[in-house]
Amino acid sequence: MYEITDVSFRLLCKKYGAGLTFTEMLSPMALARGNKSTLRLFDVQFKERPVGIQLMGQNVEEIKKAIKVVENKVDIIDFNFGCPVENIVKQGAGAALLKRPEKIREIIRAAKSVTKVPISIKIRSGWDKKSINAVEIAKIAEEEGCCFITVHGKTKTQDRGMETDWEIIKQVKENVSIPVVGNGGVNSPEDAKRMFDKTGCDYIMVGREASRNPYIFKQINDYLQKGDYKEVTKKDKIKFFKEYLELAERYQPKFRYIKYHAMYMTKGIKGGKELRLRLSQTKDIKEIRKILQI
Template sequence: MAGVTDVAFRTLAKKYGAGLTYTEFLSSSAIVRGSKKTLSLVKTDPIEKPVAVQLFGHNIKEVIQAAKLVENKFDIIDINCGCPAWKVIKTGAGSAMLNDPDKIATFVGKIVSAVNIPVTVKIRSGIDAKHINAVDVARKIQDAGASAVAIHGRTQKQGYRGNADWKIITKVKEEVDIPVIGNGDVFTPEVFEKRLEESGVDAIMIARGAIGNPYVFTQIKDYIKTGEYDSKDKKEQFDEYLNLARKYNIPFLTIKTQAISFTKGTQGGAPLRNKLGVTKMLRQLEKVMEK
């Protein structure tokens, strides 16, 4: 997740039981240009095994070049064909790629041939309710040599509105042989178990459910094993994040956003967030969090 899954956050998610972590989506052209900001996001922690780098771009030459530049640091190259943000789709990247499944297949085929690690793709269910094409896209992705497909059960048009359609995810699982990773609206261990059983997917990807609560991965694992789970104090989780953020020189503004997320759902969280919002440096932020 852009602005969320920095290396410190991912390390914590991994420690708490995530099976696979991904960088936020990185612009292939920024990597090729040597953008310092983007390259700072390529850092990983040794605990992250396996770890995926997610790339986006509309220019196949650039995406291949970017993939080759970073592949030695990662176990998987994931191609973003799901982002609905205007600044991404106006260039033809992200979920705009769903308009042309053959183009996705060509992209995937060329990237698979160019790199030495597995290539996976993240898609949405389609462009809009009238153009649901995830099954067709997933088949083409598979035939082009991808090692897995992740599908968020919403259309590009939906953005984050409405509900994720797990029926289409189930259909994709029925129709392809490569591993299918289902994604959308899984916030609790109970829903995780239900979705896993109903859809038969090989894995479930959790995004918003981990924001401010990376401990959700432990909760899920415990629930699957024992039928029970506990919760972990948000301040304790944030302190662990902060230690890692210091180690990895995460920028202050990112830490501030994370701190605000960790206060969500806590008692007195709203006034705390107002105070955090006006902090200008780490020491100030820490004082607010201590209180």
């Protein structure tokens, strides 16, 4: 996730049971040109493997060059065909590609022509309600040899608050034989079980809830295996953030990332609104430590 899944956060998710994590979406053009700030975001470490990089772009020549820059450090290269952000869509990338399934095929084929690293893709259900084409794109992913497909059950034009459509994930699962990762609206272990039961998907991807509670992966795994899980207390939340902070002090992401994590991970704490306001005004780690008394 953009400005969220830095290496420290990925390591924390891994510690608490995430089977696979990804970098935030990165621009192939910036990677291919050796852009320093993008290379800094490509912060994968050996000890977090398996780890994937996510690329977001549509120019196959740049994609091929970017793959050569990153392939030795990652276990999976994922393509983002679902980002709805307007300036990405305007460039013809992210969710814009849902309108061009053959371009998606070309990108996967080009990527596979230059690397042996497994390729996956992440899509939405379609551009809008009238053009739901996740099954068509999933079949392309399968034909072109992708190792799995992640389906976020929302269209590009769907509003943020609207419910995720898990039925489309089920349809994709019924129509391809590569593993299907269900995504969207899993905010609790019970949601995870419901997603598996309703869609038959092989794996689940958790986004926003992980940013609030990286322990969600352990909770989900426990619930699926034992039918029970430990609730997260205020003390736990502070502990998880402290663990993140210790990693961040080592890996040095931009301070903005640290501040966001402080704010996300204190969500749900009593009096948290005022706390987050104070956190939002911090300028360095020392100030964050003082506010959270850690």
